[in-house]
Amino acid sequence: MWVKLAFKLFSQEFRRGELTIIFAAIALAVLTVFSLSSITERIGLNIEQKSSDFIAADRRLSSNHELDSSYITKAKEYELQTAQMLFFDSMLFANDELVLGSVKATSNEYPLRGQVTIKDHLNGISYDVDSGPSQGNVWLSEGLFYTLNIKVGDKVELGAGIFNVSKVLMNEPDAPFFSLSGNKRVLLNYADIEMTQAVQPGSRVFHRLLFAGEEQQIQAYYTWLKPKLKRNQNWEGIKDRQSPLGENLLRAERFLLLAGLFGIMLAAVAMAVSAKRYCERQYDPVAMMKTLGGSRQVIRNIFLLHLTMVTLFSVVVGLLVGFILQYLGAGYLSQFMGTELPAAGFKPWLLSALIGVVCALMFSLKPLLDLFDIPPLRVLRRNLGDKLAISRLHVSISILTIFLLMWGFSGNIKTTLILFTSTLLVIAILFAISRLLFAAGRRLGLRPGSSWSLAIATLQKRANANAVQLISFALAIKLMLFLVVLKNDLITDWQMQIPTDAPNMFIINIAENEVEPIQNFFISNDIPHEAFYPVFSGRVDAVNGEEFAKRVSKQENEEQDKDARRGVSREPNLTWLDTLPDGNEITEGEWFSDSDEIQVSVFDGWKEVLDLKLGDTLTLLINEQIIEAKVTSFRKVDWGTIKPNFVMILSPNMAGKVPVTYFSAAQLKDSDTKAISQLLHQHPTISMIDIKSRLEQAQSIIAQVTLAIGFVLSIVLISGALVLISQVQASLAERMQEVVILRTLGARGKLIKLATLYEFLMLGAIAGFVAAFVSDVALLVIQQQMFNVEGRLHPYIWLLGPSSGAIFVALIGYFMVSNTMKQNTQGLLRKIA
Template sequence: MWAKLAIRLFFRELRRGELTVICAAIALAVMTVLTLSSVTDRIGQAILQKSNAFIAADRALASNHALPENYQEQAQNMGLKTARLTFFDTMLFANERMQLAAIKAASQAYPLKGELLIKRDFDAPEQAAKGGPEPGSVWLNESVMYSLDLAVGDSVELGAASFVVSAILSEEPDAPFNIFSGSRRVLLNEADIEKTQVIQPGSRVFYRQLYAGESDKVEAFYQLLKPQLAENQRWYGVKDRQSPISNSLERSERFLLLAGLLGIILAAVAIAVSAKRYCERQYDPVAMMKTLGGARSQIRNIYLLHLALVCGFSLALGLAAGYGLQYAAGNYMAANMDVQLPPASMRPWLSAVFIGVVCAVMFSIKPLLDLFDIPPLRVLRRNLGDRLLVSKIHLALSAFTVFALMWLFSGKIMITLILFLSSAALVLVLFILSKLIFGGGRKLGLSPGNSWSLAIASIQKRANANAVQLISFALAIKLLLFLIVLKNDMINDWQSQLPADAPNAFLVNITEEEKQPVSDYLADKDIEVSRFYPTIRGRVNAINGEPVAREVSLEDNEKKDEEARSGVGRELNLTWVSEMPSHNTLSGGQWFSEQSRGEVSVEQSMAERLDIKLGDSVSFLIGAQSFEAKVTSFREVNWSTLKPNFFMILSPDVLADFPATYIAAARIDEGESKAFTQLLRQYPTITAIDVDNFVDQIRSTIEQVSLAIGFVLAIVVVCGALVLISQVQASLGERMQEVVILRTLGARGQLIRHATLYEFLLLGLVAGVVAALISDIALFIVQRTLFELPGKLHPDIWLIGPLSGALFVAVLGYTMIARTLNKNTSGLLRKIM
């Protein structure tokens, strides 16, 4: 019997529109989570797949020792593509000249991702190569060609073998972005390694195996491989590689995660408000059932089944809407990102259903319990049960639910705490503020018949309801401001790292004698060039007289000194300048003065790694010579910029007697390439590193990330608008009653319209002020802790927040109420009866 009543109640209220608010709220939650999760999942996979070209594979396995071949056999059996790389340095000989070069010996399947670009002559266009060079031939980059005075078709000696130069190596997808190494590059077929006889016992050789395939197969292979990996073998992806692109990917992932969390908050607010409002609307029907003899258990069963039907219907509606939206979004993003978005995993669907059910149950359980306690006498005394309108238990349960869902969704406690606590602070501030405003309004003494007086009276009359509305409005505005400003700061930071005139080439190995002629030549050709940095390789040997640990070789049976202080483990590129580089920021101490002698500035993370304090003495070793310098400052370095960066910068006096070479960054425009080529031919010992294509790839990836972020932001904005709509809809019935009473008392339509508009303006203005303040504080914390951005305040949003909040809430609220205001009194009476 009760089951039939529950089903009849569901369909009747569905037809009458009574379920519109709560169904829309639950469907909104499901749609938001599904859309955001699916879109961010698909976009993240697409960006990662395209960025994998930077390592020429989806994953790579690297080691200083030969890797077992059975690893690749296992991967191939699991449906993965594989390739091998071997790296070593050796001398090249040609035309009675010699040149030290970095050799990369590749299997024929290389590269698995990205493209190899070659040229058949210096002036020939670039073309994509299918695989590497054939056995018996090599590809050299332009620097090596110039150094050895070679042309395509000439022969070059590499170890004990002679090879034909069959092409000029123009671009490698996984070329290391390191301006201090890898500049003289040679690509060799791995079948020719043995005949070169270069690799001997004790030779310094690096090995890499590349893997590519479907992400689940790659992950399954890694799980199989993981127990077999030795300590000297490293499994990594593009995000594990220290580069500007990996930093951009990590930031974009954090932002998309933030967007998903904010979507959950907005959807949860919509469900909490609508569930509470819907249960309040059932107080009278429940009272009627009890007067007609309905038992409490029967009423409980009816409404629990009713809730299950509402939840199931809303879930289906939300899943259908979310699927359609993410499908349309995927097609749009794929067209604009010029990449096929992979299908989303099942996780977004499971997350959407789970979050929808949890929100519907947790936000409805306390209002339902209150509903079951409604006394039968409410049919006579309509105020009975009003004391249940505000429940501390309901608020606490809702807050716990939101926090738990955010934590489960993100898996990151820090980001969850920042967003949750900032939202809780906003709620607390607004609760106190609403009490002051709504209580103080009675003392304003505004004249009767005035629109402002009527607006404030309306706010006072619905003090509790307006406090809830105010909090909901402010939460939506705060989250939108937070996301918009963070998105702009991220993109501005990326663009500042890669401006239109960013350097796209580096000149390395410039001698003291060549420095001035090279500078004059570049100036004469109007080629922009940065300052020339002197460089020399050196090792940190001791700190305050305490020796530091050095890198050990297991192959040579060396043992690590366990008692030695933690060290760098490798030589560093040292420089000395009197002025701090523009892309460095002083984080402690004082920069060098003209009187500085024997001082060093240390990069902040390196100082933390070595546990260096201001005033410490650092001992350096260059060759057989050692010297000391006093730490007088720490620097924060933006490693994402395409500029020379250094861990250690010494005062000019320290290395004045050491021979050094110079490096410089240059901007080579399209019409200046021939002049630049002529410079390299004139000075063949200078190495040029072309990063123009690398810069283009980074810009392309950043544009794709920006597009993805913009789309996700649009979804969150829509969700915020729907939250506001659900809030206004919750008060429509009460507003209809007010309009009827005011018209009966003779109030003009214009007076009522203006009062309604002013009411929403005041609510939006107060919500915007508090939202701007809280969001700016949260932004400051998030930028510094999660995005490695310079934390700063944004005074502009203190103006934009209140103005946009007032305008947005006023326009949206008034538009929704306009239909009610335009109805005649008899029509409104029929509507509310």
Template sequence: MWAKLALRLFSREFRRGELTVICAAISLAVLTVLTLSMVTDRIGQSIAQKSSAFIAADRVLASNHELPDEYLTKAGEYNLQTAQLTYFDTMLFANDEMQLSSVKAVSEQYPLKGELKVKSSLTGEVEVAKQGPTVGNVWFSESVFYALNVKVGDTVELGAAQFNIEKVLVEEPDAPFNIFSSSRRVLLNNQDVEKTEVIQPGSRVFYRQLYAGDESNLTDFYAWLKPQMKENQQWYGVKDRQSPIANSLNRAESFLLLAGLLGIILAAVAIAVSAKRYCERQYDPVAMMKTLGGSRAMIRKIYLLHLSLVCGLSVILGLAIGYGLQEIATNYLEKSMNNTLPAAGFKPWFVAISTGVICAVMFSIKPLLDLFDIPPLRVLRRSLGDKLLVSKVHLGMSAVTVFLLMWLFSNNLKITAILFVSTLVLIVLLFLLSRLIFGGGRKLGLRPGNSWSLAIASIQKRANANAVQLISFSLAIKLLLFLVVLKNDMIADWQSQLPSDAPNAFLVNITESELPDVNAFLEQKNIQVSDFYPTVRGRVNAVNGELVARDVSLQDNEKKDEEARAGIGRELNLTWLEQAPVQNEIIDGQWFGDNAAAEASVEESMLERLDVKLGDTLTFLIGAQSFDAKITSVRKVNWATLKPNFFIILSPDVLADFPATYISSVRIEADQKRDFSQLLRSYPTINAIDVESFVKQIRSTIAQVSLAIGFVLAIVVLCGGLVLVSQVQASLGERMQEIVILRTLGAKARLIKNATLYEFLLLGGAAGFVAALVSDVALLIVQREMFDLAGKLHPHIWLIGPLVGGVFVASLGYFMIARTMRKNTQGLLRSLA
């Protein structure tokens, strides 16, 4: 009996709209979480896989000592692909010429990720090689051909063996991005290393083992490997590398995570508002059922069934739409990225279903419990039960639920707290603002029959309801502004780091005598070039007279001096400049003055690493010569600009007498490559490092991330729209009553329409203004704490917020009310009944 009644009531309420909005809100929460989780999971996997080309694998095991083959054998048991690399420097001899070059010996499986590009001759077409050189053959980078004056097919002597020059090496996926490393690249088969007899005890050699496969298999393998690893071995992936690509990936993941959090907040607000409104609409039916003998248990069963039906229907609908949306989105992204996205796991499904159920139960349970307490006498006294309308318990439960959902979804307590607290601040400010508006409006000289007067009167009449609406509108606008501005700032920051005319090559090892001719040649050929920087290699030997710890030999089992002051452990590339580089920011102290004497400017991370401060004295050792310099400034360096940067810059008086070479970055266009090759032929001692492929990889990643961010933003906008719909829907019945009364009193249709429009315009404008202020403050904090961006205020959104808020809320609100106003008075009375 009760089930039949419950279904009939459910059908009627679904048609009236309250349950429809609840269902839509829960569905949107589910589809938001599912779509965002699946899309971000698949895009994240794709970007990570593509970015793995930077290390030619998914993971790398690195050591300065030979790695055991046991690791590779064990990796095979975990279905992982493997490859081996050996790095060393040696002399090459050919045609009475000799050249120091960097050799990379690779196994046949190299590369596991990315592409190896070669040419059959210096003037040939670029092609992709399936694997590295075969036994007995070597590949040279273009600069080696010029230095040795050889061509493809010639013979070269490497150590104790001779090799045939088979290919021109154009691009390696894992070429080291270090502008001070040699550009004389040689690729050799790993099986040929032994016959070169180059590696002897004490030789400077670097070893790498590459691994690729499923993430779960890599995790399982690392769990086995970790206890076996020695102190001098390092396991890393692309995100562990301090590079622009790693920063881009981390920022993208943070943004997508943040967008998911905000989507959940918006959907949760819509559910809470709609559930509360639905329960309020049921006060009279519940009182009637109790009057006719309905028991509390029966009423509880009816409405719990309603909740279960809404929850089940909404979750299924949300999952279906969410899966369809992510398929549409990923298909579009696959075409845009020209890449197949990996399949998502089961976690997004679990998180989405859990979110839907938690939202449905936690935001509805308190209004439902209040509903069961409605007294039967409400049939005669309509005010009975109104004290249940505002429930501190319901507000508290909703707030805790939102916080827990955000925390569980993000697994980041810090960012959750920032967003949650900023939202609470917004709510407090809006309550104060609403009191000012609703209280101040009564003192205005309002004229009867005026649309503005009617709008303000309507706002005053629904003071409490409008305060809630104002908060909801502001919350939606705040989160939308937050995401849009953050997205623009992130992409602008990426683009400023890597503009369209970013350098794509470096010139290294230019002597002072060559500098004028090289500079003149570049100007003549219109090749864009940055400043030339003098460089000298030196070591920080002491701090304030205290010697730093010296290097020890692990090979000879030397022990570190644990009490000695921490140092760098290697030589640094030092330079001297009169003016600070444009890509550097002085964050403490002062740059060198005109009379600077023995001063140093230190990059901020190096300051921490050396554990020094302004005013400390560093002792440098260059060759056998030692000198002191006082730290007078600290710099923040933008390492992603692809321009020469330095950890330590000295005042010109310190290094002026030391012999130096110069470096610079250049931008080589396609039609300038022949001219650039002519420069390298004319000056064979100059090294050129091509970073074109590196630039392309970063731009590709940024493009993919931007697409993903745009899609996520669209979903969050839908969430914001639903919050506005739920709020307008909540006041629809009361507005219909007002329209009937006003028409009965002879009000014209134009007056009523304008008053409604102005009311929403005022609410939206006020909500937009406060939302803009609060979101800007929250942005300032999040940019610094979560995205490592230079936080800044955005005064333009203080104007955009009220404008967009007013127009958006007024348009949406008026659109929803317009259908009601088109009905005649008789039709409105029927709807109310």
């Protein structure tokens, strides 16, 4: 019998809108999590696929010695695509010209991701292909054509083999971003390696295997492969590359994760508020049912059935709306990205449905238990049971549930703790502020009949309810501010790394007598270029006369001096400059002074490595020459940019003391191709490193990430607005009562409207100020811990938070209650009844 009654009550309450709030909250939680998780998963897959072009595969295995053939056999069992590569240097000979080329031999399957860009002849138009050269053919980079004085169709000797030059090699998807091989690259078919006879036992070669396939199969294969890898073999993907792109992809992924976490938090807040409000609205019906003889068991069964039905219905609707939203969003993003986004898996469906059910259960359980304890006497004394409205247990359960949901979604306890702790900080600060402000409202002494007086009195009267509203408003504003500021910081950082005016070509091995002609060439052809930097290599041999430990011969049973100072083994490229280059910042000391002694500015990363301090004297071994230089400054260097950077920069009086070559960088347009070809023909000994296509790839991926982040951010902003709406809607009944009382006492409509507007303005401003404060502090931690960027304060959000919070809350709040203001007193009384 109770089931029939439950369905009848459910139907009536649904028609009257009694279940609208809790239904909307659960649906909001489900659609927010589904759309966010689905979109972020699809965007992440697309970005990962696009980024895989940079290594021509999903994963690659590198080795200095030949790889076991079983690796390929096992990969096929896991249904993975594979391609083989071999790198070596060999001489090329044609037309009595001899040059050392950097050879990359690839199997027919190369590339597994991305495309190779070629031209049919030097003056032809570039186009993309999905494979390398066929047997008997080689593709040469443009510089080799000028050095060897050949054209497409000619023959060239590579090692002991003779090959047909069939194409001009413009770009490979996995070409190194910066390589000294420059424009001396050769692409060879893997089957022709034996024909060259250049690879013999003991030859310096580099092996690589490429893999592509489903992520699950790749992970399973790596589980099999990992125990078999040697120490000098490396397994890597795009995220493992030490490059700005790999780091930026990790940052984008973490941002999307944050957005998903914030979406869950907003949806959970909306659900908690709505569940509590729904149960409060049932206090009177439950009291009436108990008065008419309804048992606690029957009442419990009825409302649990209501909760089950509304939860199932809400989850279905939330999934449907979320699917439509992410489908439309993915279509919109696909148009701008120029690519079809991969389909998402089952995870978004399961995750969003689970979160909807968990939210409904955990956030409704305590209010429902309170609902069952409503005394029958409430029909006579309407205030009975109101003390159950605020429950510490309910708050604790809600907080714990939100934490567990965030942790389960992120899988990262550190990230969850940072966000969760900052959120608790917001709640604590706001609760204290709300108590102080609302309690002080009576002592402000504003004049009677003033809208401000009425607004402050209303705030004080509803201190508990307003404290909850204030916390909800601040959480929504904090999360939105957090993502907006972080998005701007990330995009600004990316744009700084690859600015629009960045050079896209490097010219190296320039002789001193070639500097002026090449510089005049750039000027006459209107090609923007960097300065010409003198370059030489040198080794730090001693500090303050204390020599570093020298390498010893184990063959001769020599023992290393354990007391000797430890240095660095490599010889970095050095230069001398008279001004501090862009992208460098002096962290300690001063730039070069007018002095006869040679001075040096050192990258601050080497300060600890070499145990240096200002005033130390470095002994540099350059070829056979010894140069002493005094350390006058340490520099912070942004190695993520493509600008020329140096570990050590010497003072200008170093000029003329050691032999050098020069290098420069330029920004080329497509129309400059012919002119650059002439330059290479006139100066065949220089090398050109063209990174234009690599920059375009990187900028394209960053643009996609930026667009994706903007779309995800818009979903979170909409969720935040819905949270604010649910909070205001929860207080509509109480506001109706206040309007009726004020009108009965003779208050004018304008006074009531302005008082309501001022109330929301104050709530929004206070919430925005606290949200800005906590967001800025939390951003310092998040930027350093999650994004590996220097944390910084953002003064503008101290104005943006209160102003946007006041406007945002006032507009939404006033819009929600405006219909109440327009209704006459008689209509409002009917609704209240």
